[in-house]
Structures are given as structure tokens and as C-alpha cells.
Amino acid sequence: MPNTRPQQITILGATGSIGVSTLDVIARHPERFSVFALTAFRQADKLLEQCLLHRPRFAVLGDEIAALRLRDGLAAAGLSTEVLVGSKALADVAAAPEVDAVMAAIVGAAGLEPTLAAARAGKKVLLANKEALVLSGQLFMDAVATSGACLLPIDSEHNAVFQSLPADYRRNPAASGVRRVLLTASGGPFRATPVEQLEAVTPDQACAHPNWVMGRKISVDSATMMNKGLEVIEAHWLFGVPAEQIEVVVHPQSVIHSMVDYVDGSVIAQLGNPDMRTPIAHALAWPERIDSGVRALDLIEIARLTFERPDFDRFPCLALAFQALRQGGVAPAALNAANEEAVDCFLSGRLGYRRIGDVIAATLERIGAMAVDSLEAVLAADARARSIAQDEIRKRSQN
Ligand code: NAD
Ligand code: MG
The missing domain is CATH 1.10.1740.10 (RNA polymerase sigma factor, region 2, helix turn helix motif)
Known part of the structure; x- marks a missing residue:
């Protein structure tokens, strides 16, 4: 159990498949993680449900109509989560000084600006949004190097490669x-x-x-x-x-x-x-390990691993x-x-x-x-x- 305060997390794309899995892992470790901001494009109802459970400081949506709906729901529940709208708000909750780690899980190029904002602000960036990196390549890696951000891959393949490389690989x-x-x-x-x-x-x-x-x-x-x-x-x-x-x-x-x-x-x-x-829990807790809720691998049950070109x-x-x-x-x-x-x-x-x-x-x-x-x-x-x-x-x- 960590003896410091819980890490403040922003989840970009909280209502998606990766966002939901991230909240599942976070909910297992309330002493380690606390949710600072959750964002979604238009799914106000799903975001409301998540806000009721995780009580973030901020929630961000893509348009005013969805935001109104979320504000109504939050008010009815007596929650003080502040609702923001638009791409500048996404970058703001990714780069806010209170934030320790950002899960970048918006799908597609729409995730580039807030993910880059998190990198420029020197956050721990948990990168699921591969399109952002494909799009910006050198620019993104330069931002990480300049700010000293800690970039950890969520994509299962890259998380596996990260785990299979020596710790000092980047230095030498x-x-x-x-x-x-x-x-x-x-x-x-x-x-x-x-x-x-x-x-x-x-x-x-x-x-x-x-x-x-x-x-x-x-x-x-x-x-x-x-x-x-x-x-x-x-x-x-x-x-x-x-x-x-x-x-x-x-x-x-x-x-x-x-x-x-x-x-x-x-x-x-x-x-x-x-x-x-598994990769989400690995990156959230890195360099420590925590329970992810994933069941143990049963190799006997799997029996065969095959490979093709x-x-x-x-x-x-x-x-x-x-x-x-x-x-x-x-x-x-x-x-x-x-x-x-x-x-x-x-x-x-x-x-x-x-x-x-x-x-x-x-x-x-x-x-x-x-x-x-x-x-x-x-x-x-x-x-x-x-x-x-x-x-x-x-x-x-x-x-
Ligand atoms: P998803 O479609 O389930 O969720 C996408 C999230 O982004 C939602 O919360 C949605 O509201 C938000 N969003 C969509 N368009 C947006 C926009 N224009 N502006 C702001 N927010 C927007 O996607 P997913 O499967 O969770 O994937 C998310 C990212 O993670 C993708 O880049 C994907 O390649 C990557 N990834 C996903 C998996 C996986 O298992 N799902 C695995 C590896 C990598
Ligand atoms: Mg993958």
C-alpha cells in the first residue's frame, strides 16, 4: 500500500472500452487513485453514471447539448462536478497542475491535442490513443523528452514490448x-x-x-x-x-x-x-504491480499456441x-x-x-x-x- 496521497487521474475518453476498463481497475484501488476528470464526446448519460460513482472534479463533453443534460443529472444528484465543453477544456484537464497521470483513450486524431498537452505538461501519459502518436511521431516524442513526461504504453503489444525490454533500454x-x-x-x-x-x-x-x-x-x-x-x-x-x-x-x-x-x-x-x-493496471501502478481483476492465465486450458506469417x-x-x-x-x-x-x-x-x-x-x-x-x-x-x-x-x- 502506497504511503503517499492518491494519484489524481484524468481519463480522456472515459466512456469508451479503454476508459471503462481503466475505471474498473481504479475502483479496485481507491487508496492509490482518485479521478480528477472524465471526458466523453456525446455520451452524457454514461458519463453521468461514471461521475456518480467516481466523483471527479471535472467532466468534459464535446457539445453544449450533451453538457446541459449532464449538468441537469449532476444537479439532481447534488454532485459538485464542474462540466466543461470543447477541445480547449480537454487540453486543460489533461495538463492541469493537480493531475499526476492522464489515460489517453480518445479514439483517433481527435485525441492528439489533449494527449500532446499532457505530454508537454510533463505528466505520466498512459497512451492508448495510438493514432495520436502515428499522426505526430517525432513532435510527440520531442515533447515527451523536453518536458520529462513519463510515457507508458497501454496498447497490449507495446505494453508487452515495454515489459520485455531492459529497464535502461532508452539510455543505451x-x-x-x-x-x-x-x-x-x-x-x-x-x-x-x-x-x-x-x-x-x-x-x-x-x-x-x-x-x-x-x-x-x-x-x-x-x-x-x-x-x-x-x-x-x-x-x-x-x-x-x-x-x-x-x-x-x-x-x-x-x-x-x-x-x-x-x-x-x-x-x-x-x-x-x-x-x-492487465496493461492498464501495469501502467497505472508502474513500477509496482497491482491486482487488475484479470483471472490468472491457465496454460493447460489454452493447450496450444500457434503462429503464422x-x-x-x-x-x-x-x-x-x-x-x-x-x-x-x-x-x-x-x-x-x-x-x-x-x-x-x-x-x-x-x-x-x-x-x-x-x-x-x-x-x-x-x-x-x-x-x-x-x-x-x-x-x-x-x-x-x-x-x-x-x-x-x-x-x-x-x-
Ligand atoms: P471507443 O470508441 O470505445 O471509445 C472512444 C472514446 O473517445 C469514447 O469515450 C468517446 O466518447 C471518445 N471520443 C470519440 N470521439 C471523440 C471526439 N471527437 N472528441 C472527444 N472524445 C471523443 O474506443 P476504444 O476501443 O476505447 O479505443 C480508444 C483508443 O484506445 C483508440 O485509439 C484505440 O486504438 C486504442 N486502443 C484500444 C484498445 C481496446 O481494447 N479497446 C486496445 C488498444 C488500443
Ligand atoms: Mg493492440
């Missing part, structure tokens, strides 16, 4: 003898579906992940393996590993969460049941992500933006599943050279890529 990467980072991938719901049937898959089929329960955007990314592609880029920035030293291994059971292969032939892996509360024809998005990482510059930001637009249109029935990769490939071809060395430049690149992607989507639109 050459001496650590890392040969390869091996990111495992489940292969998603279409790992074995005949390729010709992929033309007709629906959003609900794409969101039915065999091992993980997640938000809809990341579920589609898992089906296309763009999720793994974004994770390759995320690993590059988090651990400073070049594209050539990052490999993807398909491992359908999702028990090994990733591995590090060393020059002496050792391979160190982190295993566990597929439940995000990824099929780049079936999963063109994975190849596009490697291409964008090698290309560098604006390419990863353009990849991410085009993917967000294409997935959104797929989920709303405007774009066929197989066209997602086509839209991203065309956007990468057309984006040209753009600076990504400031927040403004990154946002401009993101906006330009989205407009190209929308143009490409119109050419392929289903209705």
Missing part, C-alpha cells in the same frame, strides 16, 4: 542487443475467410473480433490489420526501432501479447489473458503502413487520416470493406510533401489527407 539501446521486435496479431475475424468473400462483409461482421471487445473503429482496424500497421509505426516511435527490425507474427490465440528477440538468441515474451485491464495480399493495409513508415515525413499522418475517413464511411455503409485499402493507397500517392514539425503543420497535413481521402471515397462510393 546499442548495448541492449535487441535484434527484432515481434508484434503479435490475432489476424482478426477474417483471418481464414476466402478472399473473394471479403468484398461483401458488413460492419457488424468486421466488428465481431474473436478475442477482444473493443470500440468499433479499432475493431475494423483489427479486421483489416491496419491496427497492426498503426502499431508498427507506434512501436517505431515508442522504442526507436527502425521498420526493418519490426516484424508481425499472426498468433490467433492472443495469449502472447508481443516479444523481443535478442542477439544472443533469447526471446522474451509477455503472456496473459486478452483483457486490457501475415498474408499481405489479404491485408493490404498492413503493407501500406510499412510503406508509410519507410516513406516517413507526412506519410504516416496521411495513412492514419485516410484510414479514419475510410473506416468511418465503411461503418456508415458508404464504402465497401475492400475499398478501405484502395482509398488509403490513393491518398498516400497524392499527398506529396508536407511539413509535420509543429502541431499546426500536423493538423494541416491531417486535414489535407482527409480531403484527398474523401475525394477518393466519392469515386468509390456505394450510395
Whole structure:
């Protein structure tokens, strides 16, 4: 039991899959953690429920209508949580002086500004929002280095790699003898579906992940393996590993969460049941360990762990992500933006599943050279890529 005051936590994206799992872990350790702020886009009712349980100082919503609803609910319950609205408020509750740690769990590029604000303010940043890092890359890592923020990965693969690397890896990467980072991938719901049937898959089929329960955007990314592609880029920035030293291994059971292969032939892996509360608890308590509520791994019950090479024809998005990482510059930001637009249109029935990769490939071809060395430049690149992607989507639109 810690002898200091509880850590004050802000959860960006509290009502999502990662946000809910984070609150589950926090609720198990009231002596360690206290909630400073919770944020959501429009889910006022769910945020109200969370406020009643966790009593944060602030709650932030994306628009005034949702905020009014939340204020009414809080007043009826006699709670003093202050309700704020909009993107500046998100950055404020991420960077507030009282805050010790920020869970960055907004989905997509919308999470960039508050996550960067937390990094610039030198917080302990628990990073689930991989899109923010893919989008801003060097800019984000520079902000972490300058402020002395403590950046801890929540993505299960990167949390596994972090646990499998030596503690002083960042200070002396050459001496650590890392040969390869091996990111495992489940292969998603279409790992074995005949390729010709992929033309007709629906959003609900794409969101039915065999091992993980997640938000809809990341579920589609898992089906296309763009999720793994974004994770390759995320690993590059988090651990400073070049594209050539990052490999993807398909491992359908999702028990090994990733591995590090060393020059002496050792391979160190982190295993566990597929439940995000493990990496969340690991990062919240780091360098200590706490109970996460996840049941112990039963290897006898699992019995078999299998591995396959990824099929780049079936999963063109994975190849596009490697291409964008090698290309560098604006390419990863353009990849991410085009993917967000294409997935959104797929989920709303405007774009066929197989066209997602086509839209991203065309956007990468057309984006040209753009600076990504400031927040403004990154946002401009993101906006330009989205407009190209929308143009490409119109050419392929289903209705
Ligand atoms: P989700 O869709 O379940 O939740 C997203 C959260 O962000 C919600 O609280 C929503 O209200 C908020 N949000 C959405 N759009 C917003 C906007 N424009 N402005 C402000 N807030 C907004 O998503 P999730 O599955 O929890 O994923 C969150 C992030 O974590 C993603 O970046 C995802 O890639 C990453 N991640 C998720 C998992 C997982 O198991 N779910 C695993 C690894 C990484
Ligand atoms: Mg992951």
C-alpha cells in the first residue's frame, strides 16, 4: 500500500472500452487513485453514471447539448462536478497542475491535442490513443523528452514490448542487443475467410473480433490489420526501432501479447489473458504491480499456441503502413487520416470493406510533401489527407 496521497487521474475518453476498463481497475484501488476528470464526446448519460460513482472534479463533453443534460443529472444528484465543453477544456484537464497521470483513450486524431498537452505538461501519459502518436511521431516524442513526461504504453503489444525490454533500454539501446521486435496479431475475424468473400462483409461482421471487445473503429482496424500497421509505426516511435527490425507474427490465440528477440538468441515474451485491464493496471501502478481483476492465465486450458506469417495480399493495409513508415515525413499522418475517413464511411455503409485499402493507397500517392514539425503543420497535413481521402471515397462510393 502506497504511503503517499492518491494519484489524481484524468481519463480522456472515459466512456469508451479503454476508459471503462481503466475505471474498473481504479475502483479496485481507491487508496492509490482518485479521478480528477472524465471526458466523453456525446455520451452524457454514461458519463453521468461514471461521475456518480467516481466523483471527479471535472467532466468534459464535446457539445453544449450533451453538457446541459449532464449538468441537469449532476444537479439532481447534488454532485459538485464542474462540466466543461470543447477541445480547449480537454487540453486543460489533461495538463492541469493537480493531475499526476492522464489515460489517453480518445479514439483517433481527435485525441492528439489533449494527449500532446499532457505530454508537454510533463505528466505520466498512459497512451492508448495510438493514432495520436502515428499522426505526430517525432513532435510527440520531442515533447515527451523536453518536458520529462513519463510515457507508458497501454496498447497490449507495446505494453508487452515495454515489459520485455531492459529497464535502461532508452539510455543505451546499442548495448541492449535487441535484434527484432515481434508484434503479435490475432489476424482478426477474417483471418481464414476466402478472399473473394471479403468484398461483401458488413460492419457488424468486421466488428465481431474473436478475442477482444473493443470500440468499433479499432475493431475494423483489427479486421483489416491496419491496427497492426498503426502499431508498427507506434512501436517505431515508442522504442526507436527502425521498420526493418519490426516484424508481425499472426498468433490467433492472443495469449502472447508481443516479444523481443535478442542477439544472443533469447526471446522474451509477455503472456496473459486478452483483457486490457492487465496493461492498464501495469501502467497505472508502474513500477509496482497491482491486482487488475484479470483471472490468472491457465496454460493447460489454452493447450496450444500457434503462429503464422501475415498474408499481405489479404491485408493490404498492413503493407501500406510499412510503406508509410519507410516513406516517413507526412506519410504516416496521411495513412492514419485516410484510414479514419475510410473506416468511418465503411461503418456508415458508404464504402465497401475492400475499398478501405484502395482509398488509403490513393491518398498516400497524392499527398506529396508536407511539413509535420509543429502541431499546426500536423493538423494541416491531417486535414489535407482527409480531403484527398474523401475525394477518393466519392469515386468509390456505394450510395
Ligand atoms: P471507443 O470508441 O470505445 O471509445 C472512444 C472514446 O473517445 C469514447 O469515450 C468517446 O466518447 C471518445 N471520443 C470519440 N470521439 C471523440 C471526439 N471527437 N472528441 C472527444 N472524445 C471523443 O474506443 P476504444 O476501443 O476505447 O479505443 C480508444 C483508443 O484506445 C483508440 O485509439 C484505440 O486504438 C486504442 N486502443 C484500444 C484498445 C481496446 O481494447 N479497446 C486496445 C488498444 C488500443
Ligand atoms: Mg493492440
